[in-house]
Amino acid sequence: MSHPNIILWSDANFFSPYVMSVYVALSEKGLPFTLKRIDLARDEHHERAYGEISLTRRVPTLQVDDFLLSESSAIAEYLEDSFPAPEYERLYPRDRQKRARARELQAWLRSDFMPLRQQRPTDVLFAGARLAPLDDAGKASAQALIAAAERLLPAGQQNLFGEWTIADTDFAVMLNRLVLHGDAVPQRIADYAHFQWQRASVQLWLAESARLA
Numbered sequence: 001m002s003h004p005n006i007i008l009w010s011d012a013n014f015f016s017p018y019v020m021s022v023y024v025a026l027s028e029k030g031l032p033f034t035l036k037r038i039d040l041a042r043d044e045h046h047e048r049a050y051g052e053i054s055l056t057r058r059v060p061t062l063q064v065d066d067f068l069l070s071e072s073s074a075i076a077e078y079l080e081d082s083f084p085a086p087e088y089e090r091l092y093p094r095d096r097q098k099r100a101r102a103r104e105l106q107a108w109l110r111s112d113f114m115p116l117r118q119q120r121p122t123d124v125l126f127a128g129a130r131l132a133p134l135d136d137a138g139k140a141s142a143q144a145l146i147a148a149a150e151r152l153l154p155a156g157q158q159n160l161f162g163e164w165t166i167a168d169t170d171f172a173v174m175l176n177r178l179v180l181h182g183d184a185v186p187q188r189i190a191d192y193a194h195f196q197w198q199r200a201s202v203q204l205w206l207a208e209s210a211r212l213a
Ligand SMILES: N[C@@H](CCC(=O)N[C@@H](CS)C(=O)NCC(=O)O)C(=O)O
Pocket: 011, 015, 016, 017, 018, 040, 045, 057, 058, 059, 060, 070, 071, 072, 073, 110
C-alpha cells in the first residue's frame, strides 16, 4: 500500500509534549514519516521559511503531501479522519460521548494547568530534572489534575475509555510531570501514568530524545 509523504516538524531536542502527541498518533497509525527539527532556542521558528510552513510558527506542524497543519489536537483529528479504522489504529473512542470526553480532556490539558506546566516542565519527563517543591498555585493545579484522574479513570482499568486513545497519552504526560518527579500522587493514578509510559509508541518517542542526550 502506498502512503502519503508525511513530515513532522519537531523542536530540536524532542521536549515538546505536543510534538510527542503527534509522534505517538502517527506511530499508532503505523504511518511512516520524516522528522524535521526546528531549533526554538535559535529562533528558527521565527525565520521566514518556517513561517511559510507553519501558520502558528510553533511545533508541531505536520505536512501530509502538500497539506500543512499545526495544533496537535487538530492534527490528531485530521489523522483520524484521513486514516480511519479498521485499516488504521483508532486514536479516539468509537462511542460519540466518549469521543467528546477525550476531546474535552485534550482541550483542557492544552489550555489549563499553567502553574504545573511551569513548575514541572518537560525536562522532568525527558531529562530527569529535579526541581523545588510546588508552591500553592502548583499544588492547586496538581490537585485539580489528580481529582480529574480519579473521576475519569474507571476502577481496575489502565485506559480511560476501555481501550487506548490519544487522550491517555496526553493525560499521562501531564500526570507524569508529578509522578516521574516523585511528587505525591495516589498509587492507582501513578500506576496508570507508568502503564501509559510503557506503550511502544511512547517509548519510541523517548528513544528519539535519549538519542540526543
Ligand atoms: N497548542 C499547541 C501548542 C504548541 C506549542 O506551544 N509548542 C511550543 C513547544 S512545546 C512552541 O512551539 N513554542 C515556541 C514558541 O511559542 O515560540 C499544540 O497543541 O500544538
